[in-house]
Amino acid sequence: MTVVCDDDSDELALNRQLCFALYAASRAMTKAYQPMLKDLNITYPQYLVLMVLWEWAQKGDEAEKNKSLGALGQRLMLDSGTLTPLLKRMEQRGLVRRRRASWDERVTLVEATDSAMALKPRARTWVQQQLQLSSITRAEVVELHGDLWHFLQKLGSETAR
Amino acid sequence: MTVVCDDDSDELALNRQLCFALYAASRAMTKAYQPMLKDLNITYPQYLVLMVLWEWAQKGDEAEKNKSLGALGQRLMLDSGTLTPLLKRMEQRGLVRRRRASWDERVTLVEATDSAMALKPRARTWVQQQLQLSSITRAEVVELHGDLWHFLQKLGSETAR
DNA sequence: GCGATTTATATTGTGCACAACTATATTTTG
């Protein structure tokens, strides 16, 4: 039996594509978070927003200038087309407050409510437990995280050209 | 000045979260593919589908049983809720054919059209060029890919419990 | 062979992502 197989068959094989590995791993990770997200009654992107707002809440008021929708977008690499409706949904759920900056009417300031702050310890506990229960070591996580970040930097500096 | 900073501030810091690194890297990768995707006039998930169909086209007809929507979903880890409308759009664009299997009326068989096969060399050339132009080495790609796949296996075996 | 169960796909509804565009406020510049 003759197997027809041109020389580029390997080059574009799905299982060798970094792009697919990233795509699949990202979605698998999102799925792994679902039990916690369901418990907190939020979505995955909303959880990412909360992580930023939780950080901001610790910084006090001196850095209000940097607590805008735009700043949030820079941290998460998302634009207003994604964040505006997402934040409106979170506002409806009582998780965030939105208001215009007095010093610049273009700017929308965003902050976590007490209700949102209350979710933080629950998230922290769950994340810690999952890592302990997992067969994945902390060292593996740190290494993969570092490699991803390094990759992200290079990719960013190249696509910015 | 006293900086309020509880002891879990680092644990949930966005920039230390593997989940966010995966999320950001995956989206950045998708963005990096946009010039090619725009040229081929397809979306990123459609490109992933094509990579599978390109592989299938090389296998001849003996494996028709494994060229179903379900098999496609297993490869891409996507369900019918995502694939059915996506494939209908690709069918409209003349990129795929869909038909019921004669041996099981439930099964939808999927295959690339000639028009879709014609896109493969263009994609291959672009991917090769990008890697050459990039400051990212082939070794880095292979290592990150391996680590991601390894991680995906562990995550999959755990969430399957 | 026939009802119950399982399997494969399709449908429905919600929430992202993101490109393209709009609206408005601020800053810069001649």
Place this chain on the structure above:
DNA sequence: CAAAATATAGTTGTGCACAATATAAATCGC
């Protein structure tokens, strides 16, 4: 200072993802 340029969000439209559900075909147990 008025006009142009820039900055910041919001809006609109398309296409995923995915949970939940529906539909229909095949298989199983008897």
